[in-house]
Amino acid sequence: MVDGVRDGRTVEGEVLEFEGFVKAELAGFTRFAGVLSGDRQLAHDILIDALLVASGRWADIASMCNPAAYVRRIIVTTFLADHRKTARRRTFPSSHSDLPDAGRPDATGQVENRQLLDGLLRQLPRQQRTAVVLRYYLDYDDASIAEAMATSAGGVRSNISRALAALRVTPDILQLKEDH
């Protein structure tokens, strides 16, 4: 905690410097970028780019009541833009069950569920993944997600609905249920 920042919100009458703000909020930003991207290097890149953008607009951002929320919004837009730029050259590992010689996953623990969900989350379109992260990681409501993603509340609901449907009907999950 530094002067001028309380839970990501500015405190009236205190001068909020960019360096102090970053030190106070960086831990949360790094975790958010990691969850959003699912890739440490990509998280590093988008976070740097987003913070550089924020530093350039800091005079305006510092006067906001919740600068941290605005910076998270920049992280989101940077992630979406970066994904668009690099989607064609970025490769992702396939899930274990896609490999012909892979054994079937052990369905007795939550670790396996998380691994499956991790893989399924990677397969989601970027808009759906972002909406899911904002809803179930940051507990944003529809309006906040819509603002962060520069879309409509209806679009947010649609993205989350499709994402949840994809996460639940994937063959891996059905296989899991059959194993039980």
Next chain:
Amino acid sequence: MITTHDLRDALADLERYAPPEADVLAELDRRRRTRRRPPLWSTGLLAAAAVVAIVGVGASAFQHTSAPAAPAVISPAATTQSPATTTTTAPSSSDPSQIQERQAGERSAEQQAQQAAQSAEKGAETAAAQAAAAAATCTRAQSSPQLTVKGHLDATRIAKVSSACARAYGAEAGYTAQWVQTTVGALYGQVTGRPQRGTTPVIAVQIQGTLTAGGQNGDTEALLLVLPLDDSLPTGGQSTGDPIDLSALGVVHHI
């Protein structure tokens, strides 16, 4: 059955992909410093351009704010003026002599503003020319002598180059000059804050003080010269900006 609780747990588990904070801070600091470090001549040119812009805006604002709120009345004498002046001519009196006097005053103010803008523009051109001249002088000083004598560095020749460049950039009395033998990679790694490749040996000379010539406005703290020891690198490497820590590169020699 996968529940939203499982989904929340899975998302929280993805925090393992969070990049190290120290790496982010270091990279952010390096990128911000790189952005802030101005290229050669940029400080003087920016200052001159700002003066031109301010004078231009000031002249424009003077024209607009000189118009009173009353409806404009175009006098016969105003037909020879430019459209911009005509639209802002609003005499408060119908006395022809007063109208002409006011119009003469406005023309005079406009001419003064134009002269100020032209003067500032000339100032910018002069600053650019001074910067080019200083860079050329310093480059010549670097390219003239061989820095080694029978395979050994000649500190006297390094000092001569340093003095010539300090004079070219108008270093005020009391400036300090230091040099260190290093490699291109180590030097640019120190400048940029990120590891760089390059094993070509060079001499890095840093002049710290107030630089008042060559396009510098006295705010500059350091002039960095890169003197190659062979023909593999071009001469003339020089930049102004924040000082760097030469001691991190090797044994520092004071001039």
